[in-house]
Amino acid sequence: MHLSEIVHPNQLHGCSVHQLEQIARQIREKHLQTVATSGGHLGPGLGVVELTLALYQTLDLDRDKVVWDVGHQAYPHKMLTGRYNRFHTLRQKDGIAGYLKRCESRFDHFGAGHASTSISAALGMAIGRDRKGEDFKVAAIIGDGALTGGMALEAINHAGHLPDTNLLVILNDNEMSISPNVGAIPRYLNKMRLSPPMQFLTDNLEEQFKHLPFFGESLSPELQRFKEGMKRLAVPKVGAVFEELGFTYMGPVDGHNIEELITTFNQAHEISGPVLLHVATTKGKGYEIAEKDQVGYHAQTPFNLATGKALPASKPKPPKYSKVFAHTLVKLAENQPKIVGITAAMATGTGLDKLHAKLPNQYVDVGIAEQHAVTLAAGLACEGMRPVAAIYSTFLQRAYDQIIHDVCIQNLPVFFCLDRAGIVGADGPTHQGLYDIAYLRCLPNMTAMAPKDEAELQRMVVTGIEYTDGPIAMRYPRGNGYGVPLMEEGWEPVPIGKGEILRHGEDLLIVAYGSMVHPAVQTAEILSEHGMEATVINARFVKPLDKELILPKAEQIGRVVTMEEGCLMGGFGSAVAEALMDADVLVPLLRLGVPDQLVDHAKPDEAKADVGLMPAQMAEKIRAKYAAQPSVVSK
DSSP: OOGGGOSSGGGGTTOOHHHHHHHHHHHHHHHHHHHHHHOEEOHHHHTTHHHHHHHHHTSOTTTOEEEESSSTTOHHHHIIIIIGGGGGGTTSTTSOOSSBOTTTOTTOOSOBSSSSOHHHHHHHHHHHHHHTTOOOOEEEEEETTGGGSHHHHHHHHHHTTOTTSOEEEEEEEOSBSSSBOOSHHHHHHHHHHTSOOOTTHHHHHHHHHHTSTTTTTSOOHHHHHHHHHHHHHHSOHHHHHHHHTTOEEEEEEETTOHHHHHHHHHHHHTSOSEEEEEEEOOTTTTOHHHHHOTTTTSEESSBOTTTOOBOOOSSOOOOBHHHHHHHHHHHHHHHOTTEEEEESSOHHHHTHHHHHHHOGGGEEEOOSOHHHHHHHHHHHHHTTOEEEEEEEHHHHGGGHHHIIIIIITTTOOOEEEEESOBOOOTTOTTTOBOSHHHHHHTSTTOEEEOOSSHHHHHHHHHHHHHOOSSOEEEEOOSSBOOOOOOOSSOOOOOOTTOOEEEEOOSSEEEEEOGGGHHHHHHHHHHHHHTTOOEEEEEOOEEESOOHHHHHHHHHHHOOEEEEEEEESTTSHHHHHHHHHHHTTOOOOEEEEEEOSSOOOSSOHHHHHHHTTOSHHHHHHHHHHHHTTSOOSTTO
């Protein structure tokens, strides 16, 4: 059977181990060809090929349900569930999503882009199944990195309290999240990897007792206790911890031995109550280059399969925002030992790996635990340190209560650096950083700013470090800057709450925030070609808003447009509208941003075009609203 013939995972039933191994090779070949061509996550999916095939051979996926954590490890799942022939469209506009989506396939039982959700979702499905009196299997596949997230541990705590609820949790242990895992749990898991599989010892012991004529089919309470005591001795140390939490622990099992996996899965399905099956895998399995560099090949832009090297860009690009941020922070931290960079398992993505390499004592990786990261930063601030919490906009959502309860209410000087703010492209709805403007500006004591380019980002890093009157946040986009000149040192902070005028015009006022400032200038140039001259303000801050600059200009010109790369509801444009209303400056206002809709996976410019945020589109909207209406100045 060829992989292209599989349109339903139940077609794996009856396949021999040899046939499954052939399909595994085909999955890896397709996986590598696709990611090498279009980019995407590489290592996670390569590591779970055998696990997926073996599990799906033991399930009836017309009935049974599988919940994948995160989703980028589920590329083999997508190929086995009717999407092989479209897999080449991975992460492209209108193509196959890079994560799981319930609307994409009936086999995507739960959507996921953030980590640590699978056990909670699967447990909810299992409880719902039991409440309805139905009978099907539920399995959650969670990576060891995701097990560092508190939500996963909360779910384990709950599931272990439900001994009559059948649930299979498969721990995909490859010793990695994106970077090597940190913390006590991964350390213990590593000990378990080195322990021999012993989970069958007590089962064999019980069988031996049953064959003795004076014991029969059932064990006495005393012998049952003896058996459980032996079980504690049989399982590795952390396996015993899971047992104490109410799970039946099995493993570690070789995650690349299909025959062993099938046998173990079938045994796990026969056990009542919650079961945790520990599967040891290799991230990037089958592609030697990815196996050797598991961090670098977690995800890749298009690359040469033979060499593993990224395909050369058509022309040199300016540095990425994250690189400029990291370089500036390291320079400052060299002279300020109180600066501490904090990441939630995203060292390479945020650039904090550079801080770790240069100043390891001023760096903390907490694992996939954003809530802990924020409150840890609050504790550091209590001791006079300068915590810099570098977290993607989409992931900071996971710690919203901590921002309010532990930072803002206590008015602690934590510096939040929100990478990937705005439209992020191919990762899709789970990763778009569209809500931080709205969810931060409403918080008392919070200051929020955004640079127009990479040079202003340097100044805002200094601003955030020097600001000690309370929490302050800086948002900046994914990708490359504009190529503006950068300084190596001597950066001046940006005055708190002060914007700047970049362009003068008497027909229209455009007030733009962060990544929309340069598009605002481009839009103004297009409008100029049509006889409409615009003043463009770089707001810099959404809170406090520079009312002293914006309100007089708005009243003078009489026509206002706001631009933001974030949600319109409660966002930057709303802040300007509120300021105008509060000051009784009643002028027409056009807010341009992301409407109340999800932004799907596509290239960033394609996604921006879909929501009307390209300069030509914005110019057209402005002309449609204001071209026939004279400005106050021209009256």
